[in-house]
Amino acid sequence: MRISGTFRELRTKKEGALIAYVCAGDGDTPGIVHALVRGGADIVELGLPFSDPVADGPTIQASIQRALDAGMNPDKYFAMVRNLDVDVPLVVMTYYNLIFKRGYCEKNGVDLIFLVAPTTEGSRLEDILKRGTGFLYLVSRLGVTGARADVALSTKEVLDRVKTDTPRAVGFGISSGKQAASVFKNGADGVIVGSAFVDIIASGRDVTGRLEALASELKSSMQ
Amino acid sequence: MNINQKGKFGRFGGQFVPEVLMPALEELEEAYERFRDNPDFKKELDYYLRDFAGRPSPLYHARRLSEKYGVKVYLKREDLLHGGAHKLNNTLGQALLAKYMGKRRLIAETGAGQHGTATAMVGANLGMTTEVYMGAEDTRRQRMNVYRMELMGTKVIPVTTGSQTLKDAINEALRDWVSNVENTHYLIGSVVGPHPYPTIVRDFQSVIGNEVRSQILEKEGRLPDSIIACTGGGSNAMGIFHPFVKDTGVKLFAVEAGGSGLKCTDKAALHSASLSVGEEGVLHGARTKILQDPYGQILESHSISAGLDYSGVGPELAYLAETGRVIPVNADDNEALAAFHELSRMEGIIPALESSHALAYLAKAADSGELGGIVVINVSGRGDKDLETVLEKGVQA
Ligand SMILES: Cc1ncc(COP(=O)(O)O)c(C=O)c1O
Numbered sequence: 001m002r003i004s005g006t007f008r009e010l011r012t013k014k015e016g017a018l019i020a021y022v023c024a025g026d027g028d029t030p031g032i033v034h035a036l037v038r039g040g041a042d043i044v045e046l047g048l049p050f051s052d053p054v055a056d057g058p059t060i061q062a063s064i065q066r067a068l069d070a071g072m073n074p075d076k077y078f079a080m081v082r083n084l085d086v087d088v089p090l091v092v093m094t095y096y097n098l099i100f101k102r103g104y105c106e107k108n109g110v111d112l113i114f115l116v117a118p119t120t121e122g123s124r125l126e127d128i129l130k131r132g133t134g135f136l137y138l139v140s141r142l143g144v145t146g147a148r149a150d151v152a153l154s155t156k157e158v159l160d161r162v163k164t165d166t167p168r169a170v171g172f173g174i175s176s177g178k179q180a181a182s183v184f185k186n187g188a189d190g191v192i193v194g195s196a197f198v199d200i201i202a203s204g205r206d207v208t209g210r211l212e213a214l215a216s217e218l219k220s221s222m223q
Numbered sequence: 224m225n226i227n228q229k230g231k232f233g234r235f236g237g238q239f240v241p242e243v244l245m246p247a248l249e250e251l252e253e254a255y256e257r258f259r260d261n262p263d264f265k266k267e268l269d270y271y272l273r274d275f276a277g278r279p280s281p282l283y284h285a286r287r288l289s290e291k292y293g294v295k296v297y298l299k300r301e302d303l304l305h306g307g308a309h310k311l312n313n314t315l316g317q318a319l320l321a322k323y324m325g326k327r328r329l330i331a332e333t334g335a336g337q338h339g340t341a342t343a344m345v346g347a348n349l350g351m352t353t354e355v356y357m358g359a360e361d362t363r364r365q366r367m368n369v370y371r372m373e374l375m376g377t378k379v380i381p382v383t384t385g386s387q388t389l390k391d392a393i394n395e396a397l398r399d400w401v402s403n404v405e406n407t408h409y410l411i412g413s414v415v416g417p418h419p420y421p422t423i424v425r426d427f428q429s430v431i432g433n434e435v436r437s438q439i440l441e442k443e444g445r446l447p448d449s450i451i452a453c454t455g456g457g458s459n460a461m462g463i464f465h466p467f468v469k470d471t472g473v474k475l476f477a478v479e480a481g482g483s484g485l486k487c488t489d490k491a492a493l494h495s496a497s498l499s500v501g502e503e504g505v506l507h508g509a510r511t512k513i514l515q516d517p518y519g520q521i522l523e524s525h526s527i528s529a530g531l532d533y534s535g536v537g538p539e540l541a542y543l544a545e546t547g548r549v550i551p552v553n554a555d556d557n558e559a560l561a562a563f564h565e566l567s568r569m570e571g572i573i574p575a576l577e578s579s580h581a582l583a584y585l586a587k588a589a590d591s592g593e594l595g596g597i598v599v600i601n602v603s604g605r606g607d608k609d610l611e612t613v614l615e616k617g618v619q620a
Contacts, residue, residue, distance in 0.1 A: 051520040054397045055241040073518050096239050097505045101519030117243040142243055143402035
């Protein structure tokens with residue numbers, strides 16, 4: 001299913017999209033993805049781990065390191081994705097050098113998703129709005145990925161400022177249903193949650209059960 | 224978007240950074256355009272370069288070395304600069320620029336600790352909050368530089384991620400900058416990173432080459448036949464090369480660290496010769512030559528000198544090497560150590576292990592005649608910081 005189709009469907013149902021991020025190769029990825037989808041994830045972002053993840057905070061850095069140590073690489077990644085039997089759209093989340101080195105964009109017919117930061121303004125913002133496909137990834141605050149108690153005021157500010165027909169999903173820092181609900185109420189089409197899921201994977205305790213429960217808490221807060 | 228066009232050297236360079244940083248890079252570029260020719264800015268920078276840093280640095284005729292190798296050897300004495308390395312040229316320029324931009328906080332990465340120290344100096348002098356990221360491994364290898372930075376009021380933050388060396392310190396500095404971009408200037412230490420850094424750092428370091436030009440014309444009445452500089456990120460090399468790029472009669476040699484051999488294991492290269500044997504890729508915001516595995520994962524690098532121990536290289540050098548204007552060569556750990564001892568004994572100058580790689584190339588190439596009659600070697604720093612490393616290897620008789 002295409003990303004735009006998912007958002008269109010959710011809009012008619014007046015639901016917010018739950019976009020779940022996990023790093024491929026950290027833990028039992030197929031089992032993890034299925035648990036997230038059972039819990040209600042509408043789209044899954046599967047991280048393709050890179051040795052130098054500058055945009056990620058400690059939680060996801062550690063997850064990427066575990067995945068690399070476990071031997072994840074781009075060949076295994078795309079083989080695994082092809083065999084994943086899920087009916088939600090999958091998004092590749094990675095760093096440019098891996099794509100550059102192998103020319104994956106051309107080979108695998110991937111759309112590009114653009115990020116909009118609290119600092120993105122003016123002609124640059126206009127450019128991004130013109131070119132965005134799938135959905136726009138609004139970065140909720142300055143900084144790297146990681147769960148935060150305060151999903152800053154800047155979230156509302158960015159939502160008010162970035163007007164477009166392309167669906168807008170907010171990420172960076174969201175970890176609870178309460179936060180997701182408030183972002184949804186402020187006009188977002190969905191939320192992206194990563195570190196909170198990765199924390200569960202890192203704990204190694206009842207991973208799939210707790211992933212499903214968190215996904216379901218987040219999803220039901222936007223229904 | 225035009226992100227892929229800006230700040231390009233041929234197809235190298237560009238701006239490949241998290242979206243949050245794009246406005247900061249645009250702001251920096253604008254500020255640099257605005258202030259670089261501003262008379263007050265230039266006057267203040269000249270003042271600091273002269274009275275604080277000790278410029279101009281001498282161009283010294285190394286008589287005994289010249290006799291031994293049968294070519295006239297001149298040493299550009301950046302080792303005599305305040306702090307003991309060329310790094311201060313760049314930190315003075317960028318810190319003043321940051322001050323003119325109204326930033327109050329400086330962050331930097333450091334490998335050997337030389338750039339961190341040079342940042343600590345300007346931070347203290349200009350009264351700016353200064354924090355330096357340094358690989359945990361490097362804080363052990365270069366303890367004295369950690370103390371030096373702390374003495375000047377800089378907070379040194381050990382980086383424990385990845386290989387715990389320079390590339391990881393850059394990652395961590397970038398993460399900090401992403402979070403604090405509004406009041407913070409990231410003072411990058413070499414001609415690497417996204418546009419406009421490679422250009423800004425090159426321009427501030429070009430004071431080296433500009434001085435060499437007038438000094439050699441005064442002493443010899445002509446330009447040198449070749450210029451040799453060691454190359455980690457490439458700032459001392461671009462600094463001395465840049466004013467001569469159009470003078471095609473002057474050969475430019477960039478000497479990389481050959482480490483313990485031009486080979487790789489699964490996760491690491493045994494060298495830091497990204498210009499000589501690296502492949503094209505994108506690292507730290509720029510398209511350049513990097514050390515990477517077949518998938519594009521970055522390999523750790525190796526060198527006896529922490530300052531050359533980096534998996535990438537400045538994009539302009541990648542371009543100049545590709546066009547043939549700059550000739551990439553290398554010297555390994557042992558050759559650098561031999562040159563370290565040779566300069567100490569023959570000229571009474573203890574060079575940094577980084578600079579020793581440039582000196583080693585003189586020994587390697589003098590016989591072939593490719594260097595011509597007059598050679599300028601950039602002694603980018605002094606070797607006091609390296610005594611522990613050298614002692615561990617055993618002093619050579
Ligand atoms: C004395 C000295 N020379 C050279 C270098 C390498 O840097 P670059 O290639 O940017 O000149 C360093 C880096 O720390 C250094 O301290």
